[in-house]
Amino acid sequence: MRHPVSLSQNKAQPLPIVVLISGSGSNLQSIIDRIADKTLNAKICAVITNKSDAYGLERAQKAAIPTEVIDHKQYDSRENFDAELTLCIEKYQPKLIVLAGFMRILTDDFVNHFYGKMINIHPSLLPKHRGLHTHQRALEAGDKEHGLSIHYVSAELDGGPIILQQSVPIHENDSKSSLAQRVLEQEHIAYPQVIQWFSQGRLQLINNQVIFNQ
Ligand code: NHR
Ligand code: GAR
Numbered sequence: 001m002r003h004p005v006s007l008s009q010n011k012a013q014p015l016p017i018v019v020l021i022s023g024s025g026s027n028l029q030s031i032i033d034r035i036a037d038k039t040l041n042a043k044i045c046a047v048i049t050n051k052s053d054a055y056g057l058e059r060a061q062k063a064a065i066p067t068e069v070i071d072h073k074q075y076d077s078r079e080n081f082d083a084e085l086t087l088c089i090e091k092y093q094p095k096l097i098v099l100a101g102f103m104r105i106l107t108d109d110f111v112n113h114f115y116g117k118m119i120n121i122h123p124s125l126l127p128k129h130r131g132l133h134t135h136q137r138a139l140e141a142g143d144k145e146h147g148l149s150i151h152y153v154s155a156e157l158d159g160g161p162i163i164l165q166q167s168v169p170i171h172e173n174d175s176k177s178s179l180a181q182r183v184l185e186q187e188h189i190a191y192p193q194v195i196q197w198f199s200q201g202r203l204q205l206i207n208n209q210v211i212f213n214q
Contacts, residue, residue, distance in 0.1 A: 014043040015199035018094040020102040021049050025056020027100035027121060030188035031195065032063045040192045041199045045092035048085070050104050072104055082110040089114075096198050099153060100191065108155040116205045118153040119198075121191050123183050125149060125165055130158035135179045138170065146170050146179060148187050150194050152205060161210045163203065166190050 014035075019028050028047060034040035047060035050072045060067045068088050075081035081104070089097060099120040111118070124134040126149040129141075138146040147167035154160030166186045170179060197203050197212070204211040 012041060012199070014041050015096060015195070016045050016092070016094045017042050017096045017098050017195065018046045018048055018089055018092050019044055019098045019100050021047060021054055021056040021100050022051050022103035023054055023056065023101045025054060025059045025101065026184060027187055027191050028056045029059050031098070031100070031192050032059065032065075034192035034196075036063075040196045042096075042195055045094055046088075048088055050081075050102075056101075078105070078107050079109070082107045086110060086113065096195065098191075098195065105157060106153070111153055111155050115154065116152060119163065119194065120151055120153050120158070120160070121187055122149045122151065122158050123180070123187070125167060126151065126158055126162060135176045135183070139174060139176065139179065143170055146183060148183055148190060150190060152210070154208075161205060161208055163197075163210050163212075164190055164194050 019031065021028055031040065031042070031044065035042055035044070044065045046066045046068055047056060048068045048070065049057060050070055052069045052071055057067050070081065070084050070088060072081045075084065095117065097114055097118040099118065102120070124130070124138065125145065125147045128143070129137045135146070145167045147165060149162055150164045151158070151162045152160040168182045168186055202213045204213070
């Protein structure tokens with residue numbers, strides 16, 4: 001006998017992702033939490049880091065997610081590091097690679113290999129403040145607003161097609177850390193949202209342009 005609810009129960013498979021981190025992993029935590037409360041239909045196949053002391057590893061272990069450490073200092077070139085990283089990622093067959101506070105610049109070959117399947121969250125309103133120390137630089141520039149950008153990773157550092165941006169105000173008395181905290185709060189909302197759009201098949205990259213399907 002057919003039940004009227006059977007269609008709505010027939011949920012799509014969770015999107016298999018790997019998350020690359022180098023540090024605290026608070027963005028990783030926000031993804032874990034949204035999967036747990038079922039607002040994000042994804043499965044983290046593995047958390048991969050270049051830093052053996054990344055706190056995010058503990059967050060992954062607590063959530064019973066496999067972890068992998070590939071220490072960049074053990075490799076004599078970026079090419080060799082990226083080759084090992086490629087092997088490691090492909091073992092898990094992810095549909096999406098999520099850079100979440102990952103701090104190693106990736107080679108052109110690596111990025112081109114995964115183009116359209118790898119996203120990054122960057123703590124600035126791109127194209128402003130590419131690279132490192134973005135909060136400091138926004139303050140020094142006297143910017144009135146700051147924020148985050150989520151983009152496809154391309155060979156041009158922090159220059160790939162932008163999927164979503166969220167701004168936050170800069171206050172008179174802001175320090176680097178008060179500003180970073182305000183941005184991070186928004187990151188934790190925005191990143192799971194974008195991954196959910198992927199999971200729903202709403203994002204496409206056509207001729208290097210992001211297409212968002214309503
Ligand atoms: N790789 C490519 N090719 N393209 C991008 O857009 C990338 C990328 C790798 C990482 C994240 C990025 C950020 O959001 C990212 C985007 C690290 C550095 C950096 O200078 C710059 C930008 C980003 C990440 N890393 C130093 C390096 O020599 C190391 C710094 C450190 O270990 O603290 O790789 O900001
Ligand atoms: C986040 O603010 C992220 O945007 C930024 O580092 C922080 C990582 O925090 N990323 C970069 O600067 C990439 N170069 P988290 O480890 O707590 O998620």
